[in-house]
Amino acid sequence: MSTDVRAIELLRRVRYGRVATSMRAMPFVAPARHIVRDGNVVLRMHRGMGYHRACGGSVVAYGADNFSSGEPGLWSVQFTGTANMIRPTEDELALFGGGPHRVDGEPFEPVYMSLTPRFATVHLLEYATDHAAEDRAGHLPGGSSACVCPDGDRDGRPDGRRDADRDGQPVVRTEGRPAEYLAG
Numbered sequence: 384m385s386t387d388v389r390a391i392e393l394l395r396r397v398r399y400g401r402v403a404t405s406m407r408a409m410p411f412v413a414p415a416r417h418i419v420r421d422g423n424v425v426l427r428m429h430r431g432m433g434y435h436r437a438c439g440g441s442v443v444a445y446g447a448d449n450f451s452s453g454e455p456g457l458w459s460v461q462f463t464g465t466a467n468m469i470r471p472t473e474d475e476l477a478l479f480g481g482g483p484h485r486v487d488g489e490p491f492e493p494v495y496m497s498l499t500p501r502f503a504t505v506h507l508l509e510y511a512t513d514h515a516a517e518d519r520a521g522h523l524p525g526g527s528s529a530c531v532c533p534d535g536d537r538d539g540r541p542d543g544r545r546d547a548d549r550d551g552q553p554v555v556r557t558e559g560r561p562a563e564y565l566a567g
Contacts, residue, residue: 390460390503393449395419400447402426402466406437417447418478423497424462425471427479429486430494438496439468445498457508462500469497 384392394400394417403412413434416427424445428435443466448459471479475495482491 386505387500387503390462390500390505391419391422393458393460393505394424394447394462397447397449397452400445402428402434402438402443402445404434404438404441404443404466406434411437415445416479416482417445418475420475420478423499425469425475426466426496426498427471427482427493428496429483430492431486431489435468435494435496438466441466443498455510459506459508461504462498462502464499464501466496466498469495471495 399414399416401412402415403410405411411434413428413432418425426445428438442463444461444463446459446461448457450457450459482493485491
């Protein structure tokens with residue numbers, strides 16, 4: 384199976400992702416809802432954020448993953464191509480379904496773009512059976528990874544746990560997820 388076909392197949396399994404491009408030479412990442420139609424990724428964003436102005440007619444990257452799914456096999460996909468502002472068809476609107484009531488405290492106002500992928504990337508994070516169970520069981524609330532320190536180094540924690548990966552190496556966390564999950 385080609386990477387493009389696999390990436391589209393995986394993307395159809397989730398509803399939300401992140402679009403990335405730059406605005407005034409500064410990179411940004413914004414949440415978006417997506418559907419797949421005729422090999423294109425159709426995105427719905429909140430107009431109030433203003434990010435659609437930077438995306439329309441520009442090269443963007445769109446990524447999605449199943450990192451919070453609880454599934455043993457984790458994956459991430461990314462598509463790169465030009466985003467164009469569109470008016471969705473009635474069928475596309477039905478596929479999107481209802482939007483959020485509010486975004487950042489203001490009423491949701493949708494704006495739509497179509498991304499024709501030029502490049503697709505798939506990353507699969509596969510664990511051996513024992514490591515997958517161990518990894519899921521070792522997570523603390525908020526996504527931090529923890530292990531009991533066999534050498535007695537408690538890092539000041541009374542429970543004898545410290546933030547570490549399954550090999551005992553310190554884990555750098557990013558917004559509730561260990562960075563090891565974000566490496567591609």
